Amino acid sequence: xxxxxxxxxxxxxxxxxxxxxxxxxxxxxxxxxxxxxxxxxxxxxxxxxxxxxxxxxxxxxxxxxxxxxxxxxxxxxxxxxxxxxxxxxxxxxxxxxxxxxxxxxxxxxxxxxxxxxxxxxxxxxxxxxxxxxxxxxxxxxxxxxxxxxxxxxxxxxxxxxxxxxxxxxxxxxxxxxxxxxxxxxxxxxxxxxxxxxxxxxxxxxxxxxxxxxxxxxxxxxxxxxxxxxxxxxxxxxxxxxxxxxxxxxxxxxxxxxxxxxxxxxxxxxxxxxxxxxxxxxxxxxxxxxx
Amino acid sequence: xxxxxxxxxxxxxxxxxxxxxxxxxxxxxxxxxxxxxxxxxxxxxxxxxxxxxxxxxxxxxxxxxxxxxxxxxxxxxxxxxxxxxxxxxxxxxxxxxxxxxxxxxxxxxxxxxxxxxxxxxxxxxxxxxxxxxxxxxxxxxxxxxxxxxxxxxxxxxxxxxxxxxxxxxxxxxxxxxxxxxxxxxxxxxxxxxxxxxxxxxxxxxxxxxxxxxxxxxxxxxxxxxxxxxxxxxxxxxxxxxxxxxxxxxxxxxxxxxxxxxxxxxxxxxxxxxxxxxxxxxxxxxxxxxxxxxxxxxxxxxxxxxxxxxxxxxxxxxxxxxxxxxxxxxxxxxxxxxxxxxxxxxxxxxxxxx
Ligand SMILES: Nc1ncnc2c1ncn2[C@@H]1O[C@H](COP(=O)(O)OP(=O)(O)OP(=O)(O)O)[C@@H](O)[C@H]1O
Ligand SMILES: [Mg+2]
Numbered sequence: 001x002x003x004x005x006x007x008x009x010x011x012x013x014x015x016x017x018x019x020x021x022x023x024x025x026x027x028x029x030x031x032x033x034x035x036x037x038x039x040x041x042x043x044x045x046x047x048x049x050x051x052x053x054x055x056x057x058x059x060x061x062x063x064x065x066x067x068x069x070x071x072x073x074x075x076x077x078x079x080x081x082x083x084x085x086x087x088x089x090x091x092x093x094x095x096x097x098x099x100x101x102x103x104x105x106x107x108x109x110x111x112x113x114x115x116x117x118x119x120x121x122x123x124x125x126x127x128x129x130x131x132x133x134x135x136x137x138x139x140x141x142x143x144x145x146x147x148x149x150x151x152x153x154x155x156x157x158x159x160x161x162x163x164x165x166x167x168x169x170x171x172x173x174x175x176x177x178x179x180x181x182x183x184x185x186x187x188x189x190x191x192x193x194x195x196x197x198x199x200x201x202x203x204x205x206x207x208x209x210x211x212x213x214x215x216x217x218x219x220x221x222x223x224x225x226x227x228x229x230x231x232x233x234x235x236x237x238x239x240x241x242x243x244x245x246x247x248x249x250x251x252x253x254x255x256x257x258x259x260x261x262x263x264x265x266x267x268x269x270x271x272x273x274x275x276x277x278x279x280x281x282x283x284x285x286x287x288x289x290x
Numbered sequence: 291x292x293x294x295x296x297x298x299x300x301x302x303x304x305x306x307x308x309x310x311x312x313x314x315x316x317x318x319x320x321x322x323x324x325x326x327x328x329x330x331x332x333x334x335x336x337x338x339x340x341x342x343x344x345x346x347x348x349x350x351x352x353x354x355x356x357x358x359x360x361x362x363x364x365x366x367x368x369x370x371x372x373x374x375x376x377x378x379x380x381x382x383x384x385x386x387x388x389x390x391x392x393x394x395x396x397x398x399x400x401x402x403x404x405x406x407x408x409x410x411x412x413x414x415x416x417x418x419x420x421x422x423x424x425x426x427x428x429x430x431x432x433x434x435x436x437x438x439x440x441x442x443x444x445x446x447x448x449x450x451x452x453x454x455x456x457x458x459x460x461x462x463x464x465x466x467x468x469x470x471x472x473x474x475x476x477x478x479x480x481x482x483x484x485x486x487x488x489x490x491x492x493x494x495x496x497x498x499x500x501x502x503x504x505x506x507x508x509x510x511x512x513x514x515x516x517x518x519x520x521x522x523x524x525x526x527x528x529x530x531x532x533x534x535x536x537x538x539x540x541x542x543x544x545x546x547x548x549x550x551x552x553x554x555x556x557x558x559x560x561x562x563x564x565x566x567x568x569x570x571x572x573x574x575x576x577x578x579x580x581x582x583x584x585x586x587x588x589x590x591x592x593x594x595x596x597x598x599x600x601x602x603x604x605x606x607x608x609x610x611x612x613x614x615x616x617x618x619x620x621x622x623x624x625x626x627x628x629x630x631x632x633x634x635x636x637x638x639x640x641x642x643x
Binding site: 187189190192193194195196197198199200203204207208211212 | 340341342361362363364365366367368369371373375376377378379388389392393433436437440
């Protein structure tokens, strides 16, 4: 006869809980923290051409990054693009998420599918699609010229705008789905209460909807910002060789220049900057609305 | 404060009419209750008054201003939801102050008016709490204070008590009624609880299937129901189906020959009998109708007993008698006589329900 526990059902003991958490903890430690630790250790090594990595304890790689205007330019461009993408995703994503959350339509599932569908196509394939659209004979220029709005094709490919549009398209589903789930949890009657007390729609949104959607706004902003900071395929394909951002820089430093210590430093800087800006924006949004 | 007039108000979703040409006149300061079974269109009607559902036809007036086309935030209606719908991120005081801020009330005036509204609902001292720190009854009172503080033209309540437990419901019911009388607000409340409706209303509207069946006071509805539906829905009735054969003469499908009011129209009809208008035992003998029967069931209600009496294979009646401890309580199986005056018969044409 097996031992019968005296604990009430549904109240796991501490031992069980700990037991359940162990695999996840080990996975996070090995899968995430260990590589980061190794990377950080690498970033303190010295690089000698021909010999690759040499054991050392130096901050030379970090000094190199922060004293070279080229690298600072790359970092600044990455942050600029990521911030722009995140803001646009929030501005365009919120109304979309709201409609999606509040619609009574029978076709709601189709709408959600339409939002998710782009995720079925990999980033690289999608960027290739944008290349076709943005090219000088592409869909965008062809339509604009067809409508007679422009006479000479405008340069969209290999500009910052192309990259921003490309990343927004990639990140939008994440923003919309995150916001939608939070908005769905907000009682519709609360909005109606605000209306009946005399608040026009915009006032209602600012005073009631946004503060209540704050957890979703934060999650959406963090998610899309991190994705934008680390974008790889989109800036490479739509920005071209001269449009360097941090993601591609990490890759080329590791894989093309084989400079592992400097690659480690670049990765570490990217991670730290992302973390700091994420925390800063969270605090800012929180202070603004709560 | 003002009167509220609905004129031929109609709402259809696709081909389905859920509110069918409802016309009502709510007088200044009156407490009107919309009563009806689930799904009959009460909430839809109230939401049209509040401005959340655009009517498919008809008009709504407050005083003599037509508000049919106004958005909710331009109607001066205080709305209380079944789910309270307090702003969870604001304190009680901020919740109550919200409507005043929207009206650009002078800052110096806001605090005293919020305090006054909270005192009115006996929640002074709760201003700094958040809704989640209040009980259901307290949240309901905050919702009420929030609606009252803006001094609305009409107060709209959608089943405001249905989330409260039975005891609290009785208490808040009286409080809402007292507050309404104190403030003299024109009020429309929706409920499907007829006891609630009967105790709170000045007048009641019975709706079914999107249409108004009857509008009147408690005694109008109870003693002079307009149709079989109202007789059945308001209070309790037992029905006897049959035919009016001649003025004042009724023959039930089960073969009983009864005397009913002479005004009853000839043809297939149903008689509705209120349980408390019937008499049991020897006293039944002198009444217009007296029929022998057998007790089939006795249900104990405390102060009262419901005695179900089978009169024949098809007809039976429920008689309500006081629960006296004189040892004469009928028992199941007893042969007993049931009697009632002709005036107790509410006669309706058969197809009415
Ligand atoms: N948006 C809608 N689309 C289609 N039908 C609707 C819609 N809203 C309500 N209805 C229908 O209208 C009818 C009336 O609904 P309503 O909510 O007014 O009923 P109610 O009298 O308040 O019922 P309850 O007592 O259950 O709250 C119902 O049959 C409902 O299914
Ligand atoms: Mg309802």
